[in-house]
Amino acid sequence: MQKKSMGPVVRRTVFDAFVFAYLVMAVLSPIIFSTEEALHQLSRNASIFFGLSIVGAFISGLVSRAGVRTLGEILFAPAHKRLPQGEPKPWYATLWGQQALVTTLVTLIVGLIVTEASIVALLDKERITSASRLLGELFNPGWHILPTVIVHMVQTVYMAFVATLIAVPIAFVLSFMAAKNIMGTTGPGMAFYTALRVVLNVSRSIEPIVWAIIFALWVGFGPFAGMLALMIQSVSSLAKQYSEYVEGVDEGPIEGIRSTGATTLQTVWFAIVPQVTLPYISYTIYRWDTNVRMATIIGFVGGGGIGKLLIEYQLQGAWREVGCILLVIAAVVWIMDAFSAYVREAIK
Amino acid sequence: MSASVKDSVKDSMTDTILSVRHLEKTYPNGMRALKGVSFDVKKGEFLVIIGLSGSGKSTLLRCLNRLHEPTGGQILFKGQDVTNIEGDEILKLRSRIGMIFQHFNLIPRHTVIGNVLSGSLSRTSTVRSLLGLWSREDREKAQSYLNLVGIGEKAYYRASQLSGGQQQRVAIARALTQAPDVLLADEPVASLDPATCHTVMDYLRKVNQELGLTIICNLHFLSLVRQYATRVIALKAGEIVYEGDPNSIDDAWFQRIYGEGAKEVHIN
Numbered sequence: 133m134q135k136k137s138m139g140p141v142v143r144r145t146v147f148d149a150f151v152f153a154y155l156v157m158a159v160l161s162p163i164i165f166s167t168e169e170a171l172h173q174l175s176r177n178a179s180i181f182f183g184l185s186i187v188g189a190f191i192s193g194l195v196s197r198a199g200v201r202t203l204g205e206i207l208f209a210p211a212h213k214r215l216p217q218g219e220p221k222p223w224y225a226t227l228w229g230q231q232a233l234v235t236t237l238v239t240l241i242v243g244l245i246v247t248e249a250s251i252v253a254l255l256d257k258e259r260i261t262s263a264s265r266l267l268g269e270l271f272n273p274g275w276h277i278l279p280t281v282i283v284h285m286v287q288t289v290y291m292a293f294v295a296t297l298i299a300v301p302i303a304f305v306l307s308f309m310a311a312k313n314i315m316g317t318t319g320p321g322m323a324f325y326t327a328l329r330v331v332l333n334v335s336r337s338i339e340p341i342v343w344a345i346i347f348a349l350w351v352g353f354g355p356f357a358g359m360l361a362l363m364i365q366s367v368s369s370l371a372k373q374y375s376e377y378v379e380g381v382d383e384g385p386i387e388g389i390r391s392t393g394a395t396t397l398q399t400v401w402f403a404i405v406p407q408v409t410l411p412y413i414s415y416t417i418y419r420w421d422t423n424v425r426m427a428t429i430i431g432f433v434g435g436g437g438i439g440k441l442l443i444e445y446q447l448q449g450a451w452r453e454v455g456c457i458l459l460v461i462a463a464v465v466w467i468m469d470a471f472s473a474y475v476r477e478a479i480k
Numbered sequence: 481m482s483a484s485v486k487d488s489v490k491d492s493m494t495d496t497i498l499s500v501r502h503l504e505k506t507y508p509n510g511m512r513a514l515k516g517v518s519f520d521v522k523k524g525e526f527l528v529i530i531g532l533s534g535s536g537k538s539t540l541l542r543c544l545n546r547l548h549e550p551t552g553g554q555i556l557f558k559g560q561d562v563t564n565i566e567g568d569e570i571l572k573l574r575s576r577i578g579m580i581f582q583h584f585n586l587i588p589r590h591t592v593i594g595n596v597l598s599g600s601l602s603r604t605s606t607v608r609s610l611l612g613l614w615s616r617e618d619r620e621k622a623q624s625y626l627n628l629v630g631i632g633e634k635a636y637y638r639a640s641q642l643s644g645g646q647q648q649r650v651a652i653a654r655a656l657t658q659a660p661d662v663l664l665a666d667e668p669v670a671s672l673d674p675a676t677c678h679t680v681m682d683y684l685r686k687v688n689q690e691l692g693l694t695i696i697c698n699l700h701f702l703s704l705v706r707q708y709a710t711r712v713i714a715l716k717a718g719e720i721v722y723e724g725d726p727n728s729i730d731d732a733w734f735q736r737i738y739g740e741g742a743k744e745v746h747i748n
């Protein structure tokens with residue numbers, strides 16, 4: 133919300149300042165983070181970062197005043213100012229081009245160091261042989277546990293299905309309240325719209341795996357916790373997507389129904405609902421498909437179902453059984469994917 | 481001001497159905513769409529409003545049934561001041577004033593009869609309407625209006641399966657189902673081909689003459705105006721520049737309404 137009210141100049145300055153501080157810190161990191169201890173001094177490092185940002189902001193201002201366009205300017209300048217003045221230069225000869233290039237290169241180098249990338253570990257002969265032995269076990273699945281696996285897989289599919297089904301009516305109602313064209317742009321409607329959007333965005337940004345941990349503590353480990361986690365995530369995700377369909381409807385039928393003297397509820401039901409039903413169904417099936425995939429993961433943290441079985445066998449190092457589970461997951465995900473694509477194509 | 485209100489109240493008791501006094505509409509962006517428009521509409525008239533795109537015709541019609549909020553002036557409908565009514569009163573007003581649109585504004589995925597029945601929404605309770613429980617009387621009425629506009633046999637088609645002209649006739653039937661006192665028509669033939677154009681206009685004339693329904697219609701083509709209007713008003717930049725008999729609009733008036741160098745196009 134606040135970003136919208138910030139002028140392009142402010143956004144440009146902030147962007148350039150942070151990029152500058154980031155670059156300087158990355159390049160000087162051997163000096164700044166000379167010891168392990170220095171790396172963990174958060175307040176000291178934050179001060180350095182913000183100190184450098186202020187310097188960067190000044191530089192951004194000076195450079196812009198000199199008429200040279202920075203990366204921040206290119207990104208945030210209003211559209212009518214974005215065209216280059218005079219003869220265009222190739223991107224690599226411009227300041228913003230070099231800025232983007234240097235930032236990307238520095239990030240790649242720092243990233244390789246931080247992720248401890250090691251070509252040696254990848255090509256180590258001993259590791260390759262032990263990995264290929266384990267892979268061999270994985271691809272020689274222990275079919276004797278197949279009945280158990282299928283029982284757990286069925287549980288997982290139901291978990292995803294129930295979570296989606298419960299989420300649909302809740303998201304359906306919320307979607308109209310989260311649509312700008314229904315709630316208006318003024319007064320309490322707008323306030324409610326904004327509040328709801330914030331809640332939806334926050335709950336959507338929390339991964340279902342985190343919700344599963346929370347619910348496992350609340351209702352105990354098992355498929356119920358997993359179902360609740362998927363449900364919460366589905367409500368916010370469906371409501372967000374549904375509300376975008378509501379915002380994209382043709383205004384004509386709305387005006388047509390309003391002109392007959394219909395109430396707001398009648399207008400929504402007669403003019404909007406028929407327009408969004410098909411996209412709703414299509415997205416809901418996609419969501420169920422997604423939920424099946426997520427449900428397999430959620431078992432890892434106490435959400436029950438196939439994921440629970442998988443982590444149990446993995447911890448035992450029973451790779452042939454793990455292989456069987458992975459194959460069943462892959463098959464079900466593939467079937468769900470094909471099924472949802474087929475149905476969505478059919479109702480288009 | 482108060483004298484004119486009294487006059488119009490008296491008029492409405494005789495045969496003025498709608499009185500517009502100094503109507504103003506300024507949009508939030510500062511655009512003045514209507515700059516003090518005044519006129520009366522008599523019961524049973526076929527009044528046509530002409531003018532260029534952007535002259536304020538559509539805004540004017542939408543102010544009459546309060547789809548848009550006027551920012552000044554006064555609207556009297558059957559003697560009642562409806563300029564500042566709120567809530568249910570507005571819904572009641574809209575139910576007394578039918579409206580058809582350039583793009584028909586039907587529900588494309590609903591059946592034709594379903595679309596026509598939505599004209600009875602205002603007298604059907606919310607619960608019954610959401611469940612689709614229309615009264616038998618409304619169903620019969622909807623079917624009879626579909627017959628009146630000559631597409632009774634298409635009742636169970638999807639609206640989107642019909643041609644443009646047929647969809648506009650469905651829209652007329654929907655408006656008639658409201659049992660309105662006035663029918664507003666916003667460019668009803670602007671997205672139709674010339675042949676279909678006359679069919680739709682003929683049906684409008686039919687409901688005007690046979691049902692005695694008052695019609696206020698926005699139009700582009702002067703040739704249609706001469707053929708169908710009983711009276712004409714010309715709007716230019718939010719002001720009335722001509723009011724009177726459609727057949728007395730000569731070349732000079734035409735140029736004044738549509739601008740220098742404009743040429744009249746005939747459609748047959």
